[in-house]
Amino acid sequence: MSPDIEALIRKISGLPGLGPRSARRIVIHLIKNREQVMEPILNGLENLYKNVKICPICSNVDSFSAICSICSDENRIKDTICIVESVADLWAVERTACFHGQYHVLKGLLSSMEGRGPEFLMLDQLQRRCEKNKVSEIIIALSATLEGQTTSHYIKDFFKNKNIKITMLAHGIPVGGELDYLDDGTLFAAFSARN
Amino acid sequence: MSPDIEALIRKISGLPGLGPRSARRIVIHLIKNREQVMEPILNGLENLYKNVKICPICSNVDSFSAICSICSDENRIKDTICIVESVADLWAVERTACFHGQYHVLKGLLSSMEGRGPEFLMLDQLQRRCEKNKVSEIIIALSATLEGQTTSHYIKDFFKNKNIKITMLAHGIPVGGELDYLDDGTLFAAFSARN
Numbered sequence: 408m409s410p411d412i413e414a415l416i417r418k419i420s421g422l423p424g425l426g427p428r429s430a431r432r433i434v435i436h437l438i439k440n441r442e443q444v445m446e447p448i449l450n451g452l453e454n455l456y457k458n459v460k461i462c463p464i465c466s467n468v469d470s471f472s473a474i475c476s477i478c479s480d481e482n483r484i485k486d487t488i489c490i491v492e493s494v495a496d497l498w499a500v501e502r503t504a505c506f507h508g509q510y511h512v513l514k515g516l517l518s519s520m521e522g523r524g525p526e527f528l529m530l531d532q533l534q535r536r537c538e539k540n541k542v543s544e545i546i547i548a549l550s551a552t553l554e555g556q557t558t559s560h561y562i563k564d565f566f567k568n569k570n571i572k573i574t575m576l577a578h579g580i581p582v583g584g585e586l587d588y589l590d591d592g593t594l595f596a597a598f599s600a601r602n
Numbered sequence: 603m604s605p606d607i608e609a610l611i612r613k614i615s616g617l618p619g620l621g622p623r624s625a626r627r628i629v630i631h632l633i634k635n636r637e638q639v640m641e642p643i644l645n646g647l648e649n650l651y652k653n654v655k656i657c658p659i660c661s662n663v664d665s666f667s668a669i670c671s672i673c674s675d676e677n678r679i680k681d682t683i684c685i686v687e688s689v690a691d692l693w694a695v696e697r698t699a700c701f702h703g704q705y706h707v708l709k710g711l712l713s714s715m716e717g718r719g720p721e722f723l724m725l726d727q728l729q730r731r732c733e734k735n736k737v738s739e740i741i742i743a744l745s746a747t748l749e750g751q752t753t754s755h756y757i758k759d760f761f762k763n764k765n766i767k768i769t770m771l772a773h774g775i776p777v778g779g780e781l782d783y784l785d786d787g788t789l790f791a792a793f794s795a796r797n
Contacts, residue, residue: 409664409665411650411666412654414646415646415649418643418646419643421639422631424620424624424627425628429619431690431693432619433617433620434650435688435689436617436618438689441651444613444616444617445650445651446651447613448610448613448614449647449651451606451609451613452610452632452640452643452644453648454606455607455610455629455633455640456640456641459607468607470606471606493630494633498603498626
């Protein structure tokens with residue numbers, strides 16, 4: 408194997424979910440399909456590399472304009488902001504098409520283990536935005552993990568007495584989930600929040 | 603999500619072993635690590651796209667010269683050729699460092715289902731090479747699948763009475779394998795080939 412190809416495989420194997428074996432398969436697939444597969448991916452990556460921008464308002468990524476397509480969409484509701492952990496989570500919420508407001512993407516969850524403090528939440532910036540746009544509701548849509556819940560409560564505390572409704576995603580049985588296979592915590596939450 | 607990013611995710615999700623979810627994770631990882639990860643991979647892919655070549659002698663891929671590094675290596679044995687199905691298999695044999703001869707990479711295994719006939723084996727080209735380099739042994743290193751074995755036997759037949767020793771990889775218990783977990787076919791092969 409030529410050193411160039413070896414170096415590329417090493418780099419690709421560091422991507423999330425990939426290892427040396429899958430990286431080799433991908434590189435061979437690219438080599439075998441130089442025009443049909445490698446060229447479009449190469450052009451797409453080049454385009455992304457040149458044009459990707461982080462929105463200064465909500466920290467979403469976009470490849471067109473400085474202000475992202477969600478913040479600049481005149482048809483979206485301005486007075487509701489949904490807080491998500493990452494752009495991946497923003498995309499997940501967008502796929503449900505059940506939310507038509509604005510977003511606030513965190514730089515990460517609070518974590519004393521990994522040294523992430525409140526500055527990763529950019530709450531001052533969010534508060535200024537709330538005041539400017541007369542935001543009436545903040546939806547905290549963070550994972551139901553320890554770090555996610557700690558961060559949720561920190562944010563809830565921060566906005567206490569600021570005249571903004573703070574809501575969190577409901578906990579309960581996943582749609583399609585069978586009771587028998589649920590963990591105790593989820594079943595307990597589903598019982599507590601019964602309606 | 604901007605249409606550019608969506609298009610790139612769709613292309614990446616078509617790579618072997620990947621799907622929409624892993625492609626999204628990869629693209630987000632690339633965006634988050636624009637300088638440290640995206641740039642080196644982009645440069646590596648660009649380099650590969652421009653420089654990748656198929657060796658006209660053995661069909662190995664290389665990114666440096668027209669004749670691949672194995673065919674042009676003066677220190678490698680010239681009179682032994684190992685037949686492999688793909689460049690991935692060539693790399694696998696090279697990693698063992700147990701073979702110091704030449705290769706012949708097939709364009710694919712014989713398969714009536716997928717319409718691959720003997721022309722995919724390029725045996726005439728291999729025969730001319732054998733005559734020119736006075737090759738004394740051909741090692742058939744194909745998978746122990748139905749297609750692999752069919753192809754092996756076809757190649758063995760082709761070189762009958764041509765004064766070249768034809769060998770095939772041994773079948774038996776994988777190193778580290780437990781008898782209890784072996785399939786019957788492998789155990790049978792291991793018994794038959796006991797030594």
